[in-house]
Amino acid sequence: MNVLKSFLQITWKSTSGRISLIIFGLCFVLAIVGPHIAPYGPNERCYDVNEKLLRLASPSWDHWLGTTVLGRDILSQMLWGARTAMLVGLLTALGTVVIGLNFGLIAGYFGGRIDAILMRITDILLGLPFLPFIIVLLSLTDRNIWTIILAMMFVMWRSTARIVRAEVMSLRQRQFIAAARTTGASDSDILYREIAPNIMPLAVTSITFALAWAIITEASIGFLGFGDPDVVSWGSILYDAYASQMMYRAPWWVFPPGIAIMILVTSVYFIGRAYEEVINPRLQERM
Amino acid sequence: MIKVENLGKHYPLSRSLTDALRGREALTLRAVDGVEFAVSAGEVMGLIGESGCGKSTLARLFVGLEPPTTGDVYFGGDSAATLKERDRRAFHRRVQMVFQDPYGSLNPQHKIGDIVMRPMIYQRAKLSPSEMQENAVSALEEAGLSPASDYLDKFPHQLSGGQRQRVCIARAIVLQPELLVADEPISMLDVSIKWGIIQLLKKLVKDRNLAMVYITHDLSSAASVCDRLSVMYLGQIVESGPTLELINNPQHPYTKALLASTPTIDPDIAREPAQIKGAIPNAANMPKGCRFHPRCPVAQPVCAETAPTVRRYGDHLASCLNAFVDQGSVKSAEVAR
Amino acid sequence: MSTFWFRRLWQAVLTLFTMLTLMFFLFRMLPGDPTATVISPALYPKAQEILRMQFGLDKPLWEQYFVYVKNLSVLDFGLSFHTGRPVADEIGSRLLNTVLLVFPSLITAYALGSIVGAIVGWSRGSKTETILVFLSTALQSAPVFWLSMLSILYFSIQLDLFPIGHIVSPGKFPDENWRMYFSADFLHHLALPFLVNTLYQFCFPFLLMRSSILATIGEDYVELARMKGLSERAILYRHAMRNSLLPLATTLPMTLGWAVAGSVVIETVFSWPGLGLLMVEAVGRSDYPVVQAAFLLIAVLTVAGTLIADLLYTLLDPRIVNE
Numbered sequence: 001m002n003v004l005k006s007f008l009q010i011t012w013k014s015t016s017g018r019i020s021l022i023i024f025g026l027c028f029v030l031a032i033v034g035p036h037i038a039p040y041g042p043n044e045r046c047y048d049v050n051e052k053l054l055r056l057a058s059p060s061w062d063h064w065l066g067t068t069v070l071g072r073d074i075l076s077q078m079l080w081g082a083r084t085a086m087l088v089g090l091l092t093a094l095g096t097v098v099i100g101l102n103f104g105l106i107a108g109y110f111g112g113r114i115d116a117i118l119m120r121i122t123d124i125l126l127g128l129p130f131l132p133f134i135i136v137l138l139s140l141t142d143r144n145i146w147t148i149i150l151a152m153m154f155v156m157w158r159s160t161a162r163i164v165r166a167e168v169m170s171l172r173q174r175q176f177i178a179a180a181r182t183t184g185a186s187d188s189d190i191l192y193r194e195i196a197p198n199i200m201p202l203a204v205t206s207i208t209f210a211l212a213w214a215i216i217t218e219a220s221i222g223f224l225g226f227g228d229p230d231v232v233s234w235g236s237i238l239y240d241a242y243a244s245q246m247m248y249r250a251p252w253w254v255f256p257p258g259i260a261i262m263i264l265v266t267s268v269y270f271i272g273r274a275y276e277e278v279i280n281p282r283l284q285e286r287m
Numbered sequence: 288m289i290k291v292e293n294l295g296k297h298y299p300l301s302r303s304l305t306d307a308l309r310g311r312e313a314l315t316l317r318a319v320d321g322v323e324f325a326v327s328a329g330e331v332m333g334l335i336g337e338s339g340c341g342k343s344t345l346a347r348l349f350v351g352l353e354p355p356t357t358g359d360v361y362f363g364g365d366s367a368a369t370l371k372e373r374d375r376r377a378f379h380r381r382v383q384m385v386f387q388d389p390y391g392s393l394n395p396q397h398k399i400g401d402i403v404m405r406p407m408i409y410q411r412a413k414l415s416p417s418e419m420q421e422n423a424v425s426a427l428e429e430a431g432l433s434p435a436s437d438y439l440d441k442f443p444h445q446l447s448g449g450q451r452q453r454v455c456i457a458r459a460i461v462l463q464p465e466l467l468v469a470d471e472p473i474s475m476l477d478v479s480i481k482w483g484i485i486q487l488l489k490k491l492v493k494d495r496n497l498a499m500v501y502i503t504h505d506l507s508s509a510a511s512v513c514d515r516l517s518v519m520y521l522g523q524i525v526e527s528g529p530t531l532e533l534i535n536n537p538q539h540p541y542t543k544a545l546l547a548s549t550p551t552i553d554p555d556i557a558r559e560p561a562q563i564k565g566a567i568p569n570a571a572n573m574p575k576g577c578r579f580h581p582r583c584p585v586a587q588p589v590c591a592e593t594a595p596t597v598r599r600y601g602d603h604l605a606s607c608l609n610a611f612v613d614q615g616s617v618k619s620a621e622v623a624r
Numbered sequence: 625m626s627t628f629w630f631r632r633l634w635q636a637v638l639t640l641f642t643m644l645t646l647m648f649f650l651f652r653m654l655p656g657d658p659t660a661t662v663i664s665p666a667l668y669p670k671a672q673e674i675l676r677m678q679f680g681l682d683k684p685l686w687e688q689y690f691v692y693v694k695n696l697s698v699l700d701f702g703l704s705f706h707t708g709r710p711v712a713d714e715i716g717s718r719l720l721n722t723v724l725l726v727f728p729s730l731i732t733a734y735a736l737g738s739i740v741g742a743i744v745g746w747s748r749g750s751k752t753e754t755i756l757v758f759l760s761t762a763l764q765s766a767p768v769f770w771l772s773m774l775s776i777l778y779f780s781i782q783l784d785l786f787p788i789g790h791i792v793s794p795g796k797f798p799d800e801n802w803r804m805y806f807s808a809d810f811l812h813h814l815a816l817p818f819l820v821n822t823l824y825q826f827c828f829p830f831l832l833m834r835s836s837i838l839a840t841i842g843e844d845y846v847e848l849a850r851m852k853g854l855s856e857r858a859i860l861y862r863h864a865m866r867n868s869l870l871p872l873a874t875t876l877p878m879t880l881g882w883a884v885a886g887s888v889v890i891e892t893v894f895s896w897p898g899l900g901l902l903m904v905e906a907v908g909r910s911d912y913p914v915v916q917a918a919f920l921l922i923a924v925l926t927v928a929g930t931l932i933a934d935l936l937y938t939l940l941d942p943r944i945v946n947e
Contacts, residue, residue, distance in 0.1 A: 123635060124635065124638050124639045124642050128639075128643065128881075128923065128926075129881055129884050129885045129922050129923060129926050130881065130882075130885050131885035131886070131888055131889075132884075132885055132888060132900070132903060132918075132919050132922050132923075133919070135888070135903060135904070135907060135919075136647075136650065136903075136907075136915060136916075136919050137650075138907075139907040139910075139912075139915055140650060140651070174391055175386050175387075175388055175391040175392040176391065176392050176393055176394045178347075178352055178386070178392075179384070179386060179392045179393075179455075179458070180394075180405070180409065181352060182350045182351065182352060182379060182382075182383060182384050183379060183383070183405065183406035183409050183410065183458070183462065184375065184376040184379040184380070184406070184409045184410045185405075185409040186409070189409050193405075194394055197394070197396035197397070198394070198395070198396055200396075212765070216765075216767050219767050220767060220769060220888075220889050223767070223769050223770075223889060223892075224888070224889065224892060224904055225904075225908065226907070235767070238769070238770060238773065241773075242773065242893070247773065247777070248776075248777060248781045251777060254770075254773055254774065254777060255774075257770070258766055258767065258770035258771075258773075258774070261765070261766065261767055261770070262762060262765050262766040262770075263765075264765075265765035265766075266761060266762050266765040268765075269761055269764070269765060270761070
């Protein structure tokens with residue numbers, strides 16, 4: 001799509017953007033091929049030459065990142081976890097922004113009752129603490145990847161909607177909207193063909209921030225033990241480390257997941273910032 | 288033939304609680320109040336007025352952006368209201384607008400080719416993409432952007448002001464409208480560009496036999512484009528007539544003042560100083576009687592009481608009781624309708 | 625002035641009301657036995673029956689709602705499934721513990737962040753600036769629970785400077801009374817979570833203040849102040865910072881929401897007995913009344929904090945009140 005292409009072009013220009021794109025791209029690739037190149041299964045117990053369970057082995061040639069207290073290879077877990085982080089992060093971010101975008105477009109354009117209701121809801125639920133609410137939701141439902149994604153989307157979309165709505169409200173006064181109407185454009189024509197292209201930069205920035213938040217939140221959920229029990233995530237690795245009470249003897253267990261999250265989220269932030277730095281002045285100039 | 292009859296647009300203003308309790312009626316802002324005129328195909332009617340006189344609102348009424356509170360616009364014999372009800376899109380095909388701000392009226396995210404093709408897309412025209420492109424190209428060429436292929440893939444911010452306005456004009460004519468409404472089309476352009484756009488508009492009117500309403504506050508450009516002129520003040524037409532007649536023989540005090548204050552290049556031409564006092568009053572709070580009387584240099588006590596009737600002399604109308612008083616012949620002071 | 629506050633308070637009340645209504649419906653919409661979240665399924669069926677009637681669970685929904693709201697207004701949160709005792713007994717101290725953890729560090733973080741951000745932003749291009757900016761962005765990207773774990777690993781285990789967790793050394797204050805909060809032992813236990821939280825929360829106001837000051841530098845009134853002969857420091861503190869504080873104040877409510885949410889994981893790592901940890905433990909035990917109560921109190925904290933943030937904002941920018 002045009003938007004994706006211009007997004008990549010813009011972000012590629014700055015050094016920080018370029019490095020971040022490469023890092024993110026690597027993670028993306030790892031997310032896809034990780035489970036296939038992982039030397040062991042994520043829950044596979046590893047034994048040494050003497051058929052003894054390799055508990056808490058420090059990093060070695062066989063196990064680059066060592067093993068957990070149950071003898072599981074940490075590197076493999078990290079590779080499997082990459083897929084979870086990417087999948088959950090991207091799906092949540094995309095879903096959040098798509099929903100928020102549409103709500104913002106419709107509320108901002110039509111105004112009146114629809115807008116009033118939406119703003120009322122958003123304002124009232126302003127005090128809703130995100131993570132605790134997600135935990136409450138998860139306590140009532142099954143714990144699998146999809147409910148986690150849905151719970152996060154449910155909490156997140158309102159922020160995007162507010163930003164988009166504000167932007168739409170200022171856009172709809174512009175003369176080119178009136179011009180479009182005089183040529184016979186219908187409301188949906190104007191919303192999706194005239195206004196939406198002008199909102200795209202905002203939507204893209206929203207996606208990056210939503211992505212960063214989703215990755216950290218998913219890790220937090222995993223860390224608290226509320227993640228999908230069938231799925232390995234970087235957060236759940238830390239949960240295992242902490243719950244085993246053995247983490248103090250195995251720093252190699254604690255470092256990798258956090259570092260990975262830090263690198264991934266930093267790259268997302270820098271990508272977002274690189275894009276915004278170019279888009280914002282351009283928007284000002286065109287206005 | 289496009290006829291405007293008793294066109295009005297009133298905006299109700301909210302009133303404070305105290306006013307409501309005191310039984311005061313809510314004020315209405317009569318942006319356009321009882322406007323009437325007619326434009327034929329191939330004719331340009333100029334609408335002159337200062338800011339706030341309601342001419343932009345009038346433009347929006349013509350083009351169907353807002354429904355009138357009173358009256359209607361008639362295309363041939365058909366009223367705009369019925370046309371819109373029957374087929375909104377078909378109505379929009381008949382009248383198009385060129386806006387004042389060439390940059391603001393173009394979507395910055397769309398290419399020029401897109402912009403000129405969009406009207407056809409929005410009209411759900413049954414044309415193939417190549418046919419649409421052909422139409423767009425010929426519209427652009429007619430608007431003076433040649434070769435059009437150079438412009439198709441450019442964005443608005445890559446063009447100059449004059450070029451942008453030509454794009455707007457191309458967009459306005461691509462649907463082959465009957466009536467073109469030009470709302471201050473050159474006021475935001477550089478002086479050197481203005482003339483070119485005016486010539487373009489004149490050419491289009493002639494070539495396509497368009498009817499055009501040319502709205503401006505600048506008398507000099509109106510004089511070179513328009514066949515007939517109407518002068519607007521506070522939502523009403525105070526004088527109208529053939530351009531030359533109106534300029535050489537203005538009858539309404541407001542018109543006289545406007546003419547007097549128009550700069551002329553020749554410093555030797557002596558001009559009477561404009562004699563209007565004061566500023567435009569609040570449009571929500573209209574003066575009683577003749578709306579111009581508080582500022583009129585020749586106002587009489589009766590002007591504050593009753594609104595003046597429209598007087599005519601041939602094709603020339605003016606709503607002032609002093610109009611045509613010194614015309615001398617029997618035909619003068621004929622009260623219109 | 626008063627209309628603004630009236631509206632604001634009304635909004636806060638409405639928020640809380642919506643939230644408790646939301647909780648009411650959420651907990652009763654479970655597939656299966658809707659009362660499983662109100663009466664412990666661990667009790668004997670006969671006992672469940674009695675409790676069911678006592679709680680009015682056989683009555684129509686709206687009546688139940690009425691009872692629910694009535695109970696909440698007298699701070700009756702029901703009985704814990706786990707201990708069988710009233711939830712309200714334990715939750716008071718938990719609330720206090722969370723407040724003591726979240727608010728001091730948030731305030732410190734914002735104060736430090738603004739000042740450092742202002743200084744760094746004012747004196748552009750220094751090495752310190754680049755390092756700090758990079759560190760802040762990196763620190764913001766790391767999950768705060770991981771930072772907590774690392775800090776325990778290093779400061780508590782390696783250096784043995786701080787205790788590993790909990791609020792006081794076990795056994796020291798068997799009654800857990802208020803005296804505990806004034807002891808050195810308490811401060812010793814508070815130190816590490818306070819430090820981690822402050823460091824983590826520092827990043828956002830720091831970065832925001834810095835970019836805000838950068839934007840202000842070019843403004844006309846700064847030039848004017850310079851021409852008047854004011855010292856750089858005076859300009860910074862008296863003029864530039866005042867205006868740059870506004871964006872920070874606007875974001876304070878949002879940050880507060882994050883901070884309260886973040887306390888959930890911090891409390892878990894440090895075994896700090898606050899609302900967050902309570903909620904997490906309760907979810908693990910399917911102790912729904914406790915989950916509900918903990919969540920509601922967290923929400924109350926967030927809303928109260930938002931109101932205070934708004935108060936600060938009106939002090940900074942009087943325009944908004946006269947709207």
